[in-house]
Amino acid sequence: MNDAAGATQSVDWPGDIHRTLAALDVRQIAYVPDAGHQRLIELCQADNAMRMVPLTSEEEGVGLVAGAWLGGERGVLMMQSSGVGNCVNAIASITRACQFPLLMLITMRGEWGEGNPWQVPMGRATPEVLDTLGVQIARVDRAEDVAGAVAAMAALAFKSTTPCAVLLSQRLVGAKSFQD
Amino acid sequence: MSAATLDRRAVIAELLERRGDLLLVCGLGGTVWDATSVGDHDLNFGLWGGMGTATMVGLGLALAQPERRVLVVTGDGEMLMGLGTLATLAVQRPPNLAVVVFDNERYGETGMQTTHTGLGVDLAAMASGAGIVDATTIRELGGVAALRDRVHDGAGPIFSVIKVSADRAEMVLPVRDGPLLKHRFRTALLGSPGA
Numbered sequence: 001m002n003d004a005a006g007a008t009q010s011v012d013w014p015g016d017i018h019r020t021l022a023a024l025d026v027r028q029i030a031y032v033p034d035a036g037h038q039r040l041i042e043l044c045q046a047d048n049a050m051r052m053v054p055l056t057s058e059e060e061g062v063g064l065v066a067g068a069w070l071g072g073e074r075g076v077l078m079m080q081s082s083g084v085g086n087c088v089n090a091i092a093s094i095t096r097a098c099q100f101p102l103l104m105l106i107t108m109r110g111e112w113g114e115g116n117p118w119q120v121p122m123g124r125a126t127p128e129v130l131d132t133l134g135v136q137i138a139r140v141d142r143a144e145d146v147a148g149a150v151a152a153m154a155a156l157a158f159k160s161t162t163p164c165a166v167l168l169s170q171r172l173v174g175a176k177s178f179q180d
Numbered sequence: 181m182s183a184a185t186l187d188r189r190a191v192i193a194e195l196l197e198r199r200g201d202l203l204l205v206c207g208l209g210g211t212v213w214d215a216t217s218v219g220d221h222d223l224n225f226g227l228w229g230g231m232g233t234a235t236m237v238g239l240g241l242a243l244a245q246p247e248r249r250v251l252v253v254t255g256d257g258e259m260l261m262g263l264g265t266l267a268t269l270a271v272q273r274p275p276n277l278a279v280v281v282f283d284n285e286r287y288g289e290t291g292m293q294t295t296h297t298g299l300g301v302d303l304a305a306m307a308s309g310a311g312i313v314d315a316t317t318i319r320e321l322g323g324v325a326a327l328r329d330r331v332h333d334g335a336g337p338i339f340s341v342i343k344v345s346a347d348r349a350e351m352v353l354p355v356r357d358g359p360l361l362k363h364r365f366r367t368a369l370l371g372s373p374g375a
């Protein structure tokens with residue numbers, strides 16, 4: 001189901017992300033699943049220090065991690081690129097308006113080898129929408145760069161209270177085949 | 181359609197009486213002015229935007245602070261915009277969180293237009309359907325006093341709709357600067373505004 005259409009990789013990047021989040025003491029894991037996040041979600045689920053908060057819609061996570069920060073905990077928000085469209089007002093009106101930290105891990109759709117044309121417009125819009133909202137972006141194409149990007153964006157988010165997104169490219173994550 | 185008769189300012193006064201170190205999150209609009217009418221507080225976080233997410237701010241806070249009690253007070257319009265949050269809340273089962281909806285069956289802030297709760301939608305039934313066991317609708321002030329006790333000692337998550345009158349209440353405005361509210365809250369709760 002989750003063919004690697006682009007990269008061949010020996011680096012365990014989901015494991016790298018999990019270890020990075022654990023080292024940063026990130027406690028609340030808010031997510032709407034994406035196939036590209038499957039292994040990371042499983043790793044976080046297996047970690048007793050992490051509280052899994054599955055969401056019905058991605059914008060819920062923006063509120064959740066703001067509340068976590070008010071209470072002294074760090075959270076992370078995971079989604080696929082379509083979910084960015086669901087978060088717009090919450091990022092502007094809560095995260096930005098109050099200068100809350102925000103760390104988003106976004107698996108990209110609609111780019112490298114995409115088999116679903118309905119994913120393409122939102123995938124294309126994702127970096128621009130985030131940029132318009134004042135969210136700092138780090139795009140990652142290579143497995144060996146993932147851990148560094150997550151650590152850098154997390155520092156920017158939690159120490160410099162900046163909204164940040166790591167865009168995990170579709171070339172890295174692998175395109176869904178849809179049995180062509 | 182139900183008679184909505186309680187005075188919202190009497191309800192908030194009853195709900196926040198002897199609040200102690202309760203952590204309070206309010207949804208944008210009327211409930212922020214209500215909370216401020218009984219006196220501003222460093223442990224109030226009143227939203228001025230982000231309609232539909234008040235419950236989630238309360239949930240993140242409640243999960244981060246399991247030893248403290250957290251109360252979200254919000255409007256029916258604000259709750260209707262985030263109905264999915266009832267499902268997320270039910271799944272998390274935070275024992276220390278109560279969500280209370282001041283239901284005037286109107287969008288008060290924007291000119292008193294009828295909301296879906298004025299047209300038959302039952303928020304308590306939706307919360308109950310999501311799996312929240314303590315989900316009630318209150319129409320009398322006596323019920324508010326009983327709810328207040330559960331907010332402090334009861335097994336959460338607690339969800340309650342309080343039917344209030346659609347009479348306009350005076351706007352009592354708290355601080356509106358978001359970063360200041362956040363710093364104030366964190367300093368009061370954690371002893372420092374920093375990371």
Ligand SMILES: Cc1ncc(C[n+]2csc(CCOP(=O)(O)OP(=O)(O)O)c2C)c(N)n1
Nearest residue numbers: 209210231255256257258286287288289290
């Ligand atoms: C996303 C979004 N849509 C619309 C509005 C405009 N708006 C501000 S307050 C409000 C109504 C709130 O109604 P309710 O939650 O029932 O509170 P009440 O004033 O009735 O107590 C609306 C629609 C907004 N702020 N944000």
Ligand SMILES: [Mg+2]
Nearest residue numbers: 255256284286
């Ligand atoms: Mg209302």
